Amino acid sequence: MKERRFDEELDSMNKELLKMAAMVESSIHKSTEALKRQDSGLAQSVIDEDREIDEEELKIEEMAIDLLALHQPMAGDLRFITTGMKINAELERIADLAVNIAQMVKELAGRPLLKPLIDIPKLTKVTQRMVKDAIDAFVNRDQDTAKQVILSDPQADELRNLVYEELVNDYIIKDGTTAPRAIPLLLIARHLERIADHATNIAEDVIYMVQAKVVKHHPEQLDNNGGV
Amino acid sequence: MKERRFDEELDSMNKELLKMAAMVESSIHKSTEALKRQDSGLAQSVIDEDREIDEEELKIEEMAIDLLALHQPMAGDLRFITTGMKINAELERIADLAVNIAQMVKELAGRPLLKPLIDIPKLTKVTQRMVKDAIDAFVNRDQDTAKQVILSDPQADELRNLVYEELVNDYIIKDGTTAPRAIPLLLIARHLERIADHATNIAEDVIYMVQAKVVKHHPEQLDNNGGV
Numbered sequence: 001m002k003e004r005r006f007d008e009e010l011d012s013m014n015k016e017l018l019k020m021a022a023m024v025e026s027s028i029h030k031s032t033e034a035l036k037r038q039d040s041g042l043a044q045s046v047i048d049e050d051r052e053i054d055e056e057e058l059k060i061e062e063m064a065i066d067l068l069a070l071h072q073p074m075a076g077d078l079r080f081i082t083t084g085m086k087i088n089a090e091l092e093r094i095a096d097l098a099v100n101i102a103q104m105v106k107e108l109a110g111r112p113l114l115k116p117l118i119d120i121p122k123l124t125k126v127t128q129r130m131v132k133d134a135i136d137a138f139v140n141r142d143q144d145t146a147k148q149v150i151l152s153d154p155q156a157d158e159l160r161n162l163v164y165e166e167l168v169n170d171y172i173i174k175d176g177t178t179a180p181r182a183i184p185l186l187l188i189a190r191h192l193e194r195i196a197d198h199a200t201n202i203a204e205d206v207i208y209m210v211q212a213k214v215v216k217h218h219p220e221q222l223d224n225n226g227g228v
Numbered sequence: 229m230k231e232r233r234f235d236e237e238l239d240s241m242n243k244e245l246l247k248m249a250a251m252v253e254s255s256i257h258k259s260t261e262a263l264k265r266q267d268s269g270l271a272q273s274v275i276d277e278d279r280e281i282d283e284e285e286l287k288i289e290e291m292a293i294d295l296l297a298l299h300q301p302m303a304g305d306l307r308f309i310t311t312g313m314k315i316n317a318e319l320e321r322i323a324d325l326a327v328n329i330a331q332m333v334k335e336l337a338g339r340p341l342l343k344p345l346i347d348i349p350k351l352t353k354v355t356q357r358m359v360k361d362a363i364d365a366f367v368n369r370d371q372d373t374a375k376q377v378i379l380s381d382p383q384a385d386e387l388r389n390l391v392y393e394e395l396v397n398d399y400i401i402k403d404g405t406t407a408p409r410a411i412p413l414l415l416i417a418r419h420l421e422r423i424a425d426h427a428t429n430i431a432e433d434v435i436y437m438v439q440a441k442v443v444k445h446h447p448e449q450l451d452n453n454g455g456v
Contacts, residue, residue: 069302074297082293173407177401179407180401183411
């Protein structure tokens, strides 16, 4: 009986994590759409909805601690719970970065955009895919997808650097008065790249959960056989 | 006998956390000294030493998971272990930000500094104090000190904004060619402010550990009676 209760609670923690993941994906989507459309109202909705995400994070954290305290789980379940706690924290940080992007969109509002947004749409695409894949990897306990996420991270770094160099060299240095429009874009690129870092952390957590093997800080231990 | 073993392991996790905290404080100190002295060699040592901090983080994480799995701790001990895991992760992130500062110092190397470093030394001081106090609060299970840390966070935000505005308005807009010297300082200010955020997270964790009460995302629940 106690066993069944535990399984139900574990299942419900899993469901809440999926709900949290969906909320966070929606925040990223809205904040990047707000940038594309220069839509301050949409940006504001990302900022307003962050409180719900914060509360969802706390709810999951409490569920996890209760599971640990009341049921003293072993091995695989223990690993699922501790990894779930970490993924929960990573998701909350991604949501905070979506809020940071939304704040920059509001700061840019009313100012003419530096027109092509440089490589930011490309970086957005890479980052969104990494988050989606990291979450899918978690849902399906799929380490191959998790590895793909980790291997995508250098691409996000590189795109961030491209955006940075172009904004500084082609805009700000040539005309300092572009700074109030260029620097928010520069920071948006950083926020996106950090979202990619958190997606990478989630992917590392998934591999740990599946393999019970730590790859964090040791990308060289990624075994790339098997079609990644 | 099992009980004694557990207490010893808990104590040794605590000691490793203090070691981790000392390593991280040293990284912040070195990276900000490197900025002050424009010392690329010192900045490089921060970057090199980060690997040891990463390994210490993993060591503590494994100790925590072993403690959870092997001893199934209850109540207060459970809370110490889960909070310790979170503080461990925050410390590792602070160290990463010290690395980011060190990277900016290297990028600035050889270029004449925008001379007064604006309010960065003040922000550095506030941030270092917050980290030190957050760690002391953890060591002494002292919630009053933890509250002080949380209440200092707006000051760090404000100093970051001052640095940002001065760099943009007084330097970059007036002369775009200052951007390669100004933008790294702008990012350093961000990194310092984010270190302050992580110190705040640690302080919130300490209060949770002591009171079993979550203040995260709810600063209005801080009870400021009692000399804070």
